[in-house]
Amino acid sequence: KAGVTQTPRYLIKTRGQQVTLSCSPISGHRSVSWYQQTPGQGLQFLFEYFSETQRNKGNFPGRFSGRQFSNSRSEMNVSTLELGDSALYLCASSSSGGGNTIYFGEGSWLTVV
Amino acid sequence: GENVEQHPSTLSVQEGDSAVIKCTYSDSASNYFPWYKQELGKGPQLIIDIRSNVGEKKDQRIAVTLNKTAKHFSLHITETQPEDSAVYFCAASIGDSNYQLIWGAGTKLIIKP
Numbered sequence: 021k022a023g024v025t026q027t028p029r030y031l032i033k034t035r036g037q038q039v040t041l042s043c044s045p046i047s048g049h050r051s052v053s054w055y056q057q058t059p060g061q062g063l064q065f066l067f068e069y070f071s072e073t074q075r076n077k078g079n080f081p082g083r084f085s086g087r088q089f090s091n092s093r094s095e096m097n098v099s100t101l102e103l104g105d106s107a108l109y110l111c112a113s114s115s116s117g118g119g120n121t122i123y124f125g126e127g128s129w130l131t132v133v
Numbered sequence: 134g135e136n137v138e139q140h141p142s143t144l145s146v147q148e149g150d151s152a153v154i155k156c157t158y159s160d161s162a163s164n165y166f167p168w169y170k171q172e173l174g175k176g177p178q179l180i181i182d183i184r185s186n187v188g189e190k191k192d193q194r195i196a197v198t199l200n201k202t203a204k205h206f207s208l209h210i211t212e213t214q215p216e217d218s219a220v221y222f223c224a225a226s227i228g229d230s231n232y233q234l235i236w237g238a239g240t241k242l243i244i245k246p
Contacts, residue, residue: 024176062238063177063222076233110176121167122234124176 024125045113139237156223
C-alpha cells in the first residue's frame with residue numbers, strides 16, 4: 021500500500037510569510053505526528069494528532085500549529101516565518117501511535133530567505 | 134523531563150567490521166524501543182525494534198539488545214557494508230503511553246571501504 025505522502029517536497033518562503041504543509045498517512049492509520057529536523061540535528065517533536073484531536077504537543081512556539089481531518093490527513097502551518105524555521109519537516113503515521121511502528125514520509129524541505 | 138542519550142554522535146568503521154550504537158533512557162516505564170535509519174535526503178525508516186519483555190532481537194546482520202536494569206539498549210550491525218552508511222536514531226516510548234516517543238540525537242555511521 022502507499023506510504024506516507026508529504027507535499028510539497030521543496031519550498032522557499034520569505035521571512036514573515038506563512039506556510040502550510042500537507043501529509044497523507046498510510047491508509048487506515050489514524051495517528052499522525054510531525055517533526056522538525058534541522059541540518060545535523062535530531063528529530064524535534066512538534067505535535068501528534070489522533071482522530072482529529074491533538075494528543076501531544078512539543079516545545080514549539082504558537083506559530084506552529086496543525087490539524088487533522090476526518091480522513092486522517094493532516095496539515096501543519098507555520099506563521100510569521102523566521103530564518104531559523106528552515107528545516108526538513110517530517111510527517112509520520114501509525115495505526116494508533118507509539119508501541120506501534122511509525123512510518124515516516126520523505127519530508128518537506130522548507131527554506132526561509 | 135524524560136530523555137534519551139545516544140552515543141557516539143559519529144562512528145567510522147572499516148567495511149566488514151561491526152558497529153555498535155548505544156542509547157540510555159531515563160523513564161523506567163518505557164516499554165518500546167525502535168531504531169530508525171535515515172539515508173541522505175530521505176525520511177527515517179524503521180530497521181528493528183524491541184519491547185521490554187525481550188532482551189535481544191536479531192534480524193540478519195542487525196541486532197538490538199536491551200538492559201532494563203541499566204536502562205540502556207544498543208544496536209549492533211555486523212559485517213558492515215557501504216549501504217549501512219546513514220544516520221541512525223534510537224527512541225524510547227514515554228512510559229506505556231503508547232503514543233509518544235523520545236528520540237536520541239542520532240549517530241552518523243560512516244563505512245570506510
